[in-house]
Amino acid sequence: MKLTGAEIIWECLVREGVEYVWGYPGGAILPTYDALSKYQNKIKHVLVRHEQGATHMADGYARATGKVGVAMATSGPGATNMVTGIATAMMDSSPIVCITGQVASGVIGSDAFQEIDITGITLPITKHNFLVTDLRELVTTLRKAFFIARSGRPGPVLVDVAKDVQNASIEFEYPTDAIRLPGYRPAQSASVQQIERAVEMLLKAKRPLILAGHGVNMSGAERALLTLAERGHIPVALTLLGKGAVPESHPLCLGMMGMHGGASVNQAIQGADLLIACGMRFDDRVTGNLKTYSPNSKKIHIDIDASEINKNVKVDVGIAGDLRTVLEQLLPHVPVMQHDEWMSEIREWQRDVDHRDIVNQTPPTDKLFAAHAIRDLWKATGGNALVVTDVGQHQMWEAQYYLHERPRTLITSGGLGTMGFGLPAAIGAKMGCPNDHVWAIVGDGGFQMTLTELGTAAQENININVAIINNSYLGMVRQWQEFFYEERYNATPMHNPDFCKLAEAYGIAAIRVTNRAQIPEAVAKAQSINGPTVVEFRVEEADIVYPMVPAGADLHNMIRRPNNIPDFTESH
Amino acid sequence: MKHTLVALVENEPGVLNRVASLFRRRNFNIDSLTVGRTENPNISRMTIVLDSNVTRVYQVEKNLYKLVNVISVQEVTQRPFISRDLALIKVVCAPEVTATAERFGARVLDQTDGMCVIEFAAEESRVEELVEALRPFEIVELVRTGVVAMGQGGVVTRVEPDWATA
Ligand SMILES: Cc1ncc(C[n+]2csc(CCOP(=O)(O)OP(=O)(O)O)c2C)c(N)n1
Ligand SMILES: [Mg+2]
Numbered sequence: 107m108k109l110t111g112a113e114i115i116w117e118c119l120v121r122e123g124v125e126y127v128w129g130y131p132g133g134a135i136l137p138t139y140d141a142l143s144k145y146q147n148k149i150k151h152v153l154v155r156h157e158q159g160a161t162h163m164a165d166g167y168a169r170a171t172g173k174v175g176v177a178m179a180t181s182g183p184g185a186t187n188m189v190t191g192i193a194t195a196m197m198d199s200s201p202i203v204c205i206t207g208q209v210a211s212g213v214i215g216s217d218a219f220q221e222i223d224i225t226g227i228t229l230p231i232t233k234h235n236f237l238v239t240d241l242r243e244l245v246t247t248l249r250k251a252f253f254i255a256r257s258g259r260p261g262p263v264l265v266d267v268a269k270d271v272q273n274a275s276i277e278f279e280y281p282t283d284a285i286r287l288p289g290y291r292p293a294q295s296a297s298v299q300q301i302e303r304a305v306e307m308l309l310k311a312k313r314p315l316i317l318a319g320h321g322v323n324m325s326g327a328e329r330a331l332l333t334l335a336e337r338g339h340i341p342v343a344l345t346l347l348g349k350g351a352v353p354e355s356h357p358l359c360l361g362m363m364g365m366h367g368g369a370s371v372n373q374a375i376q377g378a379d380l381l382i383a384c385g386m387r388f389d390d391r392v393t394g395n396l397k398t399y400s401p402n403s404k405k406i407h408i409d410i411d412a413s414e415i416n417k418n419v420k421v422d423v424g425i426a427g428d429l430r431t432v433l434e435q436l437l438p439h440v441p442v443m444q445h446d447e448w449m450s451e452i453r454e455w456q457r458d459v460d461h462r463d464i465v466n467q468t469p470p471t472d473k474l475f476a477a478h479a480i481r482d483l484w485k486a487t488g489g490n491a492l493v494v495t496d497v498g499q500h501q502m503w504e505a506q507y508y509l510h511e512r513p514r515t516l517i518t519s520g521g522l523g524t525m526g527f528g529l530p531a532a533i534g535a536k537m538g539c540p541n542d543h544v545w546a547i548v549g550d551g552g553f554q555m556t557l558t559e560l561g562t563a564a565q566e567n568i569n570i571n572v573a574i575i576n577n578s579y580l581g582m583v584r585q586w587q588e589f590f591y592e593e594r595y596n597a598t599p600m601h602n603p604d605f606c607k608l609a610e611a612y613g614i615a616a617i618r619v620t621n622r623a624q625i626p627e628a629v630a631k632a633q634s635i636n637g638p639t640v641v642e643f644r645v646e647e648a649d650i651v652y653p654m655v656p657a658g659a660d661l662h663n664m665i666r667r668p669n670n671i672p673d674f675t676e677s678h
Numbered sequence: 679m680k681h682t683l684v685a686l687v688e689n690e691p692g693v694l695n696r697v698a699s700l701f702r703r704r705n706f707n708i709d710s711l712t713v714g715r716t717e718n719p720n721i722s723r724m725t726i727v728l729d730s731n732v733t734r735v736y737q738v739e740k741n742l743y744k745l746v747n748v749i750s751v752q753e754v755t756q757r758p759f760i761s762r763d764l765a766l767i768k769v770v771c772a773p774e775v776t777a778t779a780e781r782f783g784a785r786v787l788d789q790t791d792g793m794c795v796i797e798f799a800a801e802e803s804r805v806e807e808l809v810e811a812l813r814p815f816e817i818v819e820l821v822r823t824g825v826v827a828m829g830q831g832g833v834v835t836r837v838e839p840d841w842a843t844a
Contacts, residue, residue, distance in 0.1 A: 229696060230703050234746045254746060288837065289688060289749040413740035416733055 109278040111241050111271040112141035115205065118248040120148050121280060124176050126167065126537055127151045128160035132180025133220060135207030137272035152537075152566055155558040157184050159530040161191020161262075162556070164202040166494060166531030168195075169517045171538035172324070174255050175202045181209055182220030185266070186227065190524060192262045193231040197521025198347060199320065201260035203251050211239035211268040225266050233261030241274045245281065253285050258292025259411045260324065293410055293426035296435050303423045304382075304406050305439040311380035311404070313448045314340045317363065317392075320347035320520070321385015321409060321429045323513040328352065330433035331384060337437070339445045341452060343371045345386045346505055349516045354509035355489075360452065364392035366502040369653045369664050370455035375400050376662045377451070383407045385429045388418040389521070394661035408432050462667045464652075465507060472621045476500060476575050476645040480547065481507040482622060483573060486629035492542040494518065494535050496528030496552035498582040500575035502651045504547050515542075526555030529572060533563055536570045543571070543633055550576040550602050560612045563638040571632040574605050574642045577649065585650050589665065609640035616640040680709065681735045682755045682827045684835045685724040686716070688747040696745050697724065706730075706738050710763075710824030721749065721837060725761075725826045727802070752835050754827045761827035764799040767812055768819040775815050782808045793818060 109117065115138050119127065127149055131139040142151055154160040157179040164175030179188055185206040195202045209218040225235045234254050236247045244267065251263040296304075308314065322331050328351055335342050335358045342352050343363040352359045361368045363375055372394075375381070381403045386392070388407075393399045396418060405421040407414070408429055415424035425432050460466055465481045480503045489509055494517040495501040501518055510516050517535055519527040532546035553574055563570060580598040587595050606616035615635050617628045619642065632639040652667035687693045694713055701708055709727040716723045728735055735753065742751045754761075766787070769775050771794045779786055784798035798808050802825050809820065829835060 225692070226695075229699050287746060290746045411740075411744070413737060413744055415740075417737060420733075 107278050108275045110137065110141060110273060110275050111244055111267065112137040112273070113144065114244050114276070114278055115248065115267065115272070116141055116145040116149065117278065117280070118245060119176060120145065122174065122248075122252045124149055124174070127176045127178050128154050128163040128534065129178030130154055130157050130160060130180070130184060132184045132207065134181035134209055134269045135178060135184070135205075135272075136180075137269065138178070138205075138207065138267075152562065154530070155561045156556065157187035158191050158526065159556055159559045159562065161188045161195065161202065161204060162527050162530035163534030163537075164204075165191060165195045165200045166517055166534030167538040168200045168202050168534075169198075169531070170492060170514055170535035172514070173201075173538070174252055175200075175534060176205065177202060178205045180207045180220070181224070182222045185222055185224040189227060189231070190526075192228055192264065194519050194522045194524040194527060195262040196231045196233070198519065199260050199324065200262065201255040202262045203255050204262065204264045206264065206266045207272065208237065208266045208268045210270040212270065214239070214268065224264065228264050231262070232264050233259075235264040235266070237266045237268075238271055239268045241271045241276050244271060245278075249281070249285055250287060253287070254290065258290075293412055293428070294431060295427045296408075296425045296432045300423060300425045301435050301439065304425070304436060307380055307404050307406060307423065308338065308382070308440065312445065313378045314338065314380040314382065314445065315374055315378040315403075316340050316342040317345070317375070317381055317383040317386050318342050318348040318351040319345040319384060319386025322348055322351035325385060325410070325429040326513075327385065327430035327433055328513050330430055330437060332356070333437055334382075334433060334440060337440050338443045339449070340382070341374060341449065343367070343375060345389070345392055345520070346518060347520045348386060349505060350510040350513040353511040355511060360456075362505050365394070365655045365657070366506065366651050366653070367392070368456075368459055368506075369666060370452060370459045372655065372661045372664060373455045374452050378403045381405045383409075383421070384433070385409060387411075387414045390418070390657075393418065394655045394659055398660040400661075464667065474619070474621055474643065474645050476503050476577065476643070476649055477507050478622055479573075479575065479619070479625065479643045479645060480504055482625040483545065483547075483629060484508045486626045487543055487545065487633070490543070491515070492517070492535055492539055492544045494528055494532035494544065494546045496546070496548035497523045497525045498549040498552060498580070499577070499585060499649070499651050500547055500549045500581070502582075503575070506651075525549075525552035528552060529556050529563075530559045532570045532572070533559060533568050536568050540569075544569070546570055546572045548572060548574055549581060550574055550578060550600060550605070551580045553605075554602075557608070560609065560614060560638065564612045564614055567637045569636055570638050572638065572640045574640060575645055576602065576605065576642055577645050577647045578602060579647055581649070582651070584648075588648075588650065589654070590656070605640060605642045614638045614640055616642065618642045618644065620644045679729070679731070680755070681728050681730065681753055682759070682761060682825065683726040683728070683735070683739060683742070683751055684754050684827060685726065685742055685751045686749045686835065686837055687722050687724060688749065689715075689720050689722045690747055693722070693747045696747060697742070700741055700745065704737070704741055706734070706741075712824040712826055714826065716836070718837065725824070727825050749837055750835070754829050754833070754835070757833045758830040759827055759833065760830060761801055761825050762799050763802045763805045763825045764797070764823040765805045765809070766821050767796045767798070767809065767817060768793050769796065769812055769815045769817055772815055775812065778808070778811050778815075782811070784808060
């Protein structure tokens with residue numbers, strides 16, 4: 107059967123099991139959009155409002171489901187608009203495939219209209235990318251793209267397809283043989299010696315601690331990890347993207363580590379005599395000062411990416427392999443252990459944290475603190491929502507006060523910290539997980555970077571709830587200004603539109619929350635509406651995320667919350 | 679310490695760009711990088727010389743592996759190996775020039791317009807010695823190819839022939 111390149115693109119997507127494509131048309135990709143007519147019953151194309159939105163939607167879908175998300179755009183500006191989304195997916199190892207149109211192969215290099223070297227631009231921010239100028243290579247290239255995106259350490263792959271390739275026709279045959287990528291061999295499992303050395307250290311440890319990262323969720327290692335923790339009586343600290351790796355209600359789960367992690371968690375890291383790092387990469391946001399990081403511990407590091415081992419933190423045993431496979435190799439050698447003394451020491455630290463915690467205090471007035479808003483949202487959603495955040499203070503409060511019980515229920519831009527990620531990623535996540543209640547928790551700043559996707563949510567009637575934590579500030583930056591720049595609040599106060607009216611202009615139901623008492627009802631109402639909703643939380647403007655390890659400081663030198671909630675009225 | 683890595687890569691457009699981009703992005707400083715053809719038309723061979731500690735070299739190696747087009751990476755410095763750097767050195771002709779060249783076993787390849795071009799292929803350090811020896815004679819132009827290296831005898835760096843027909 108003869109098909110055009112454009113049709114072949116859709117055929118390949120169908121065979122990869124693609125359900126959705128998020129995209130935006132334009133000249134160089136028009137042949138492919140034209141061919142969509144034939145495939146509309148097999149793949150749903152969602153028209154976004156900005157190509158960055160398409161990439162975040164594909165990313166949100168990928169993180170929520172573990173499947174590859176697909177975004178599509180035209181050449182030139184369409185392709186460059188994808189750059190932020192691709193970089194976001196790269197930093198957090200999210201499997202997406204971006205298909206862009208390119209000018210006809212004959213004019214490549216001539217600065218033709220809307221020609222841009224997008225494979226050049228995205229070279230350092232993709233796991234791999236391809237330029238297709240020969241129709242005979244289209245099928246193999248697309249197969250490789252999906253395979254590379256989803257296997258090993260997942261990541262974004264871009265396929266740039268020249269317009270003439272989309273237009274030309276060829277006999278279509280879908281190969282069934284294995285994909286040949288001689289230079290691509292993702293790490294698999296541990297060697298016997300590595301397991302032996304790891305077990306040896308584990309048996310000697312008196313103060314062991316597991317550091318659980320994104321890799322746990324991605325490799326489906328949560329069961330193996332929990333078994334290790336329970337059998338070995340080992341507490342677990344989570345990275346931001348590791349939330350959900352073990353149920354946060356579990357007594358061995360300590361919560362989040364790092365810059366805004368729990369003080370007790372960071373204390374445990376500094377006091378441990380063995381760290382078992384699982385699918386995490388010792389990012390500077392979790393280590394603080396590397397010179398003083400967990401000074402007395404032996405370290406075992408398991409990660410799918412060999413180049414992560416010894417990159418930031420020198421380890422004693424480095425195992426490059428699939429986390430689940432390696433943990434399952436390890437488990438038969440792990441006996442039942444007890445570390446009661448260690449645990450009670452940690453409990454002591456936790457008690458101090460609980461005592462200071464803002465959610466255990468009653469605010470003096472009917473002020474609404476973001477921490478309370480998020481804790482109440484957690485309660486009102488039964489702790490069971492799929493939450494997607496944007497970037498800023500609200501993101502950290504989410505991480506601190508929304509406890510996650512299952513993997514893939516917190517989706518957030520960790521590595522790149524991309525403002526504007528929240529709303530579009532939530533749309534993608536909801537489409538991937540239609541049975542989950544999906545909440546986007548966004549700041550007033552980041553929301554305005556991609557709020558245009560409210561249009562997409564409205565058009566497709568995507569049943570998401572958007573919680574805007576409105577503090578009328580670029581809060582996280584304001585916090586740094588307060589701590590480190592002598593309170594010079596340059597370029598952080600924001601005059602915002604009426605977010606409820608804005609939502610309503612899109613035909614989206616909106617609720618405003620100004621005090622704590624309104625939260626349960628607002629949440630219930632938002633969830634009962636079949637379609638997108640916006641809930642605006644008007645929160646304290648000058649609030650601070652505690653505790654905080656200043657950038658580059660020692661992990662144990664945290665700025666702690668003062669014992670009582672400060673009265674903010676005077677500072678305004 | 680100097681380490682020499684040999685990478686076999688797919689002979690495709692853009693691969694050199696990927697490798698160069700990786701070194702730039704990761705801030706890996708390299709002494710020299712050469713690319714050339716091999717016994718297999720589908721494969722190019724890169725020789726990379728780094729002056730780094732072992733951990734850094736390990737990082738370079740692992741990061742090279744992450745490039746999809748890189749098929750294998752080996753540190754040849756670990757095993758018996760030979761290496762050559764080829765230099766063309768143009769100096770103002772003088773009797774001592776020829777004598778110096780001969781002492782090193784280098785060849786005077788060309789003599790035109792009162793200048794001679796000396797050709798010398800040897801280990802990098804040896805080439806450097808010759809360059810120093812010639813410096814007093816006014817070096818007009820100098821070019822070096824960068825190091826290529828190969829394991830001795832049974833120390834072979836090549837891909838299995840079975841995948842060659844991609
Ligand atoms: C695209 C982008 N630009 C700038 C930043 C720097 N930045 C990090 S947090 C932040 C403030 C976010 O403000 P808002 O969205 O209102 O959230 P809040 O911190 O107030 O909760 C900024 C500007 C960023 N992370 N991403
Ligand atoms: Mg804000």
